[in-house]
């Protein structure tokens with residue numbers, strides 16, 4: 298009985314210490330440069346407890362550093378706490394359908410090394426995953442960083458995921474079904490590994506490092522090769538029952554049978570508004586109607602057409618490009634209005650390649666959303682580009698690791 302009580306107390310103490318450390322880390326993350334006394338005030342912990350745990354976070358966990366600064370109001374030296382730049386490092390990877398991008402950063406997400414390779418997404422899963430493993434090895438092989446200083450690896454992957462089983466359940470873009478993702482990579486890199494669906498990861502990056510930090514409720518939409526969304530409610534990612542929340546690209550909008558979505562359905566938003574569908578639709582129309590502008594922009598190779606080229610042709614007043622692009626924005630705008638009417642977010646962030654077409658994307662999109670939002674007079678929302686543009690998913694992957702560190706789960 299005594300032994301049991303003793304063990305119980307030890308476990309509680311450890312849990313309490315972990316919880317308090319997590320509180321302190323969250324406080325410093327939100328208020329970089331804060332002092333020990335201010336942390337005690339913010340967290341309601343005693344100054345003695347804060348000092349003991351901060352010492353441990355500096356010396357043992359090597360997550361923090363204390364810098365001497367001059368307090369402006371009082372003119373005397375004070376010590377401010379920051380996440381360290383030189384002891385712990387993070388790797389973030391974005392497995393896109395075109396490129397795999399990776400970045401090594403310090404604890405403040407400042408880039409140290411970046412690598413990009415072509416994905417070859419239609420090769421077998423092991424081939425793509427080996428490229429990821431190889432990239433992690435190359436990123437961690439630098440004179441500045443020792444492998445054991447890398448505290449974790451975060452990965453963004455397209456498709457639905459089962460995080461408990463560590464598998465990618467279904468990825469239409471890669472043609473993957475039930476790919477054993479976590480075990481395959483983890484057994485080869487032997488570092489703490491975290492992964493999630495790319496759209497959720499982008500939303501997390503926006504929340505952790507971007508303008509999204511200022512909001513509690515937001516939706517982050519990716520309009521690239523495919524379309525998806527990450528939903529944040531009260532500063533937390535929303536997963537849904539099966540982790541499928543955010544499959545926004547498969548919202549049914551209309552069905553003209555011209556393009557079949559990669560999921561097999563005909564009515565999906567993706568079949569109208571994704572970068573891939575925009576290019577495919579233009580290609581189909583070019584078979585019926587010639588277009589000098591489009592032919593010139595794609596060097597007479599319609600198979601090389603991209604949504605970016607369609608955007609350029611739109612600016613040159615090409616009728617096919619205009620028709621397809623406007624239709625894409627019409628269905629996207631209506632669907633986003635549907636999201637706003639359902640979730641009432643403060644802000645909708647949009648990232649991916651298609652929004653990079655500029656004003657021809659943003660201006661009509663905002664108009665269509667506004668026309669379809671319920672009670673325009675009292676619904677307040679903003680539509681903004683994601684903070685990190687084409688690096689949004691990599692920052693999000695770094696954010697996956699930061700989230701675990703702040704919760705002291707590594």
Ligand SMILES: [Zn+2]
Nearest residue numbers: 547558560565
């Ligand atoms: Zn679909």
